[in-house]
Amino acid sequence: MANEQPDAIALLKADHRKVERLFAQFEAAAGASKKQALANQICTELTVHATIEEEIFYPACKGKVEEDRLNEGYVEHDGAKILIAEIETGSPEGQFYDSKVKVLSEQIERHVGEEERPSTGIFSQARAAGLDMDGLGARLAARKKALMAQFATEGIPAPETRTFTGPDLEQSAPVDADVAKVKRGFKRPGEAALLFTYRASSHRRD
Ligand SMILES: [Fe+2]
Ligand SMILES: [Fe+2]
Numbered sequence: 001m002a003n004e005q006p007d008a009i010a011l012l013k014a015d016h017r018k019v020e021r022l023f024a025q026f027e028a029a030a031g032a033s034k035k036q037a038l039a040n041q042i043c044t045e046l047t048v049h050a051t052i053e054e055e056i057f058y059p060a061c062k063g064k065v066e067e068d069r070l071n072e073g074y075v076e077h078d079g080a081k082i083l084i085a086e087i088e089t090g091s092p093e094g095q096f097y098d099s100k101v102k103v104l105s106e107q108i109e110r111h112v113g114e115e116e117r118p119s120t121g122i123f124s125q126a127r128a129a130g131l132d133m134d135g136l137g138a139r140l141a142a143r144k145k146a147l148m149a150q151f152a153t154e155g156i157p158a159p160e161t162r163t164f165t166g167p168d169l170e171q172s173a174p175v176d177a178d179v180a181k182v183k184r185g186f187k188r189p190g191e192a193a194l195l196f197t198y199r200a201s202s203h204r205r206d
Contacts, residue, residue, distance in 0.1 A: 008057060008136035009123050011144075015049045016112045023105040032092035039092070039101055040156075043084045046108065047156050048147045050077045052140045054162055060136055061122060064129035069114070069122050074163045076111040080104060081159035088156060095175075 006014065019042060026038040054077065058070055083104040090097050115122045127133070151157075173179050 005134070005141060006137055007133035008131070008140055009127065009133055011137050011140050012049070012053065012057065012123070013116065015045065016116070019045050019049070019108065020112075023101070023108070026101055026105075035092040035098075035101075039087050039097075042101070042104075043088050044148075044151055044156055046080065046084060046104075047159065048144055048151065050080070051147055052143050053077070056139050056143060057126075057136060058122075060131055061126050061129075064131060065122050065125040069120075069125065071163075073111070073115065073122060076107070076114070078161040078164040080107050080111070081161055081164075083107070085159050 022038055022042045022045065026035060026042065029035050029038055054074065058073060061070055083100050086100050087097070087104065090100065092098075113121075116124075118124055
């Protein structure tokens with residue numbers, strides 16, 4: 001009897017193609033509610049995909065695939081999670097919302113290219129190393145199903161990084177703020193450093 005279950009690489013590649021279609025739909029979409037729905041779907045798909053790769057596929061590749069390729073993959077996932085968090089908490093009416101989705105799509109395109117690169121990519125190296133792709137495919141599918149069900153009832157959780165260590169970031173002056181005016185307002189030279197902790201709310205009180 002034919003095995004209906006896709007193997008690990010087929011499953012992960014199908015995820016890649018799906019999110020590419022969603023990014024294309026977002027680019028063509030008009031209207032805030034349509035854009036928000038598509039962006040939420042993109043963030044859900046990417047969060048589930050990164051989770052199953054990080055929990056199941058990448059660990060199975062350890063020792064079989066060049067360590068640098070895997071380490072870069074983890075860091076690329078964490079980079080994408082920053083934009084996913086921004087999009088998840090942002091509004092389609094926000095000045096940078098569309099740009100964040102666009103830049104996320106470019107980051108993902110590059111990352112997917114790395115995973116799928118013939119011969120030297122993670123998938124090719126894993127295949128060549130003889131990983132049990134059918135067994136891994138079944139585990140990935142089961143975990144994906146459970147995560148989709150969980151997110152459908154609880155929403156997408158805040159992204160969890162695996163390599164970024166979470167140093168505090170402060171929002172500096174908004175792009176359109178008069179930064180020169182803010183700087184002139186400082187009494188001592190050293191206060192210029194405070195520009196980097198300047199917040200939009202203090203500017204609005206001027
Ligand atoms: Fe992937
Ligand atoms: Fe990935």
